[in-house]
Amino acid sequence: MPSLSQLLTQPGLGLRLVQAGAGDPEISWVSTTELVDLSEYLDGGELVLTTGVSLSADDPRWRDFVADLSRARVAAIGFGIGVVHEHIPDPLRSAASTYRVALIEVPPPTPFIAISKAVSSLLNVDELRAAHEALLAQQRILDHAFGETGPAGVVSAVAAATGRQVAVLSRADTVIAGTAGFPTNFDGDAGEEVAIPAGGARSSREVSLSSPEFTSLDIGAGRRLTVAGGPLGPEARAALTAGAIVMSVEYRGQERAGEREAQRWSRLTQALFDGDQRAPGLLHLLDPTVTVPPLLRAIAVQGSPDAISAWRAEPRGGIARLVALPTEPSPGVARAWQIITDGAPTEHALEVAASHGLDAVVGVAAPLEASMSSLHSLEPHLPTLSAIEQLYQEPRSPRIIHADRDSAVLGALLRAPSTAGTGQSQGEGAPARAVIGAMLGPLQCTPSGRDGDPHGLSDDERATLRSTLRSFLAHQGNRGACADHLGVHRNTVRTRLTRIESLLNRSLADPDDRAELWIALRLEDRLDTELTVGTDDRKAARQYSRKGAVPSPFTPPIATRRW
Template sequence: MSVTAAELLEMPALGLRLVTGDPAATIRWAHAVELLDPAPWLAGGELVLTTGLRLPRSAEGQRLYVDRLADARITGIGFGVGLGHDRIPPALVRQCTVRGLLLVEVPLPTPFLAISEAVADALAQQASAAVRRTLEHQQTLARAALNAGVAGIVRSLARALDAEVVVTDAHHQLLAAAPGDGADLLTRATTELGAEARSSGPLGLSVSAGDEHLIVRSLGIGGTRQGLLAVATHHHLHHLDQLLLTHAASLLSLELERPREVVEASRGLRSAVLGVLLGGDLPAEVAHRPMRFFGFAPADRLVVVLAHPAPKEHDLGGIPYLLTVRPEGTAVVVRAEDQEAVIAALESADVTLGVSGVTTAGGLPAALRTAVQAAADARSHRRRVARFGEQRLPALLGQEAVRSAVGHLADDLLAPLADQPLLSRSLDVFLQHNGVWETASRALGVHRHTLRHRITRVAELTGLDLESAQDRAALLLALLSRKI
């Protein structure tokens, strides 16, 4: 940790003036010393405070004084005027400029102790902020462990350390990585471990090459290795980063040791809660209450994503969710704001997804029906994803009151076609193709004259005029309501 010269220069109480050097230069400590050669007692990075009482009077002696301090890798000199010197000696200024040292003029009323205290206070504030950030990162890691297990911890740790992170099981099979797939990092880690990688006990490794640093730790409890944690950075990890890394390793060890029965119980609980919600067994005003145990807030807007067929297990990246398998497919409830991330996680070559409109916990049963309809639409049009809100009329029919009214209309309008499946199918295709004879007949695989004959017969049975926009709309609504 360090303080920049600019931070000190901006403190009015100190009254410092920059004479030469970069104000962005960092100061590790401010140290008052009047020795002619203080270099042996310096560690580098200091702002050396002096009144020049023992400074040689000759320009050559002053040059050598600056050279000794520069060779000790200090940041700069704070020169107090008004006691031994009324102004900073020109030779000292020139040599500080030549060696690239910071040179600051300290007025007589400003005690060196005030500068040291200012640096100490700034460093303490940085340390306190770093501790707060570390605690926040620890809390984030804990939440990630609860919501997303190993994958969530890995992603959170990678962000916190600005690092590449990989976790494997005891057999070096990749469990999670961030960012990227982690293949290169895993290869580097196992190569560095060499024969140790095949052992079953705890191990640790830390190697550096240039600005690249690799840390490998074993994971597990009780001396048995259940996996490996590998971290690669382009910067050294300070002690708080090391503390965070240790915390992450502990959480990962617990995750790898967690009994499978606990994982299955969590899944079963999510499925049971969602089953109750989708069944409409809870009053709308209290339906949100059991969802709070899975990361949802009462005011959250929700969507249902229906996947068909059931996808393999996917990591939802710490996103709150409920999931259950139903005859229609796998139903997943997430917040509306998370739907794009969830769709990306579930989407695969063999899965179609139907996405409901936005709803609340009390509206999940109706939302499931709209998701089922959207999934059916996706399959019929050979699409990977279909959203119910994009279907216009079907979206309108997703509302219970509208669907009920249209259902009664459908019973009246379609009753004459109840025992005429061929005519019903022909009517449906005809309306879906906007009443265009050529395209509708091609879709049915019949001659357009055959289709005209069938539609004429529909008109006779129903008493409706298929040339009328209102009658066509009524029939289309009736057919859509039957599909839903």
């Protein structure tokens, strides 16, 4: 803002300083008045012009008039002579000296409007100067943005332009990066900064981050560029704004690039779950340096949408980037899938999920190209995870379920040999196949004698009835929940269940039949995975556990579509 001395030197006004005030005050505006009590209409910094119409030369109220303007922190008083008073009244001079308020004399040829125009012109020049300085500061900040210093250079540039301590704060008010003098000790409960003197004793002074001592602008991803030290002037605020824009563009660019990358890995994950034969080779198109271990596991995580979002935002590398996009099976509940290396990486992935309060189901180990089998092995356990009211309880202990550790009965049937009364072993899994055939009959995935099947079931019909039976059993015989899960009407579920009972000659109201059918479905899932993981894969897995990851045996085919 222009100062009083600048106004006094303006040519053609003829202004004369009669009484100096405290220093060289800055003028924010001009106010013309003949009121005796004006303080409630002022903001401070004004040049008050008056001719003294309301007061005589010896009126004692001149003292109150000046005292009132002093409390309002005006820049100066301009008294126009030759209109009512030929000279500035002595009580006015005396009061201005007492309260140290600047007093100037306005000669008769000079109209008050000329002074207002002069102040306005000085204000315009000052605004242009401030805008030029702010532009220079913004240019310096942009230079850092496109240089090698990155965000650290932007923080330094904003600190230099504002003359303040600057930092980037997280959503939890943690200092991510900042200048050395920025306050870093904040009370966790109140979100307040607590000054700690050199002796180590806690000071009683506490300053809230939301107080006027801090000025913040959002830069995305829950981060804020924050300046400490009180309110900012126009130049400093322009520098802060420029820094926030630069960092916001950078962070948002990183977020968009990361999201695009995550979507590509998600599409590949879904292709693996769908059994796409090209998917294992396409993995190397996304990352030619990635190594594929012999055995991996599919993991399903479930929790609140916010928890799933935070889990998905965790930094990942290598195979761990195989994360499918989240879904919402019911309001307030979200679910996502990941493919992870068997062994220690799987345990670490479960720890990460638990840190976000997520339940998890771990599928059986399988090669990359058999990821669909690992997915199928965990699907029956999904309905048993925490309900919505349990997800939002605090504190809570997340559930962890391993599909290959859940049933001793399944393991015994899968590994039991059979002699079939011939004295010769028919190998492991023969009893399991016998149970599957006896219980599922025409609903087996690969029923024997399909060509001569008197029921005439097509593959689509068989798949529909199997999915309905699995959903019905997984929901503890609740037809309504089964219908909601399948997205069909309850009457449709009733019709399908009647057909299933007719085909299998079983009663779904009988708990024994339901238990045996469930075991048969689970056996078929597990047997399919056990057969997929062959001898060579088991040998490679043992080598992998001793030596670490090995290069992928798959040769990437020519890409036929973009990922």
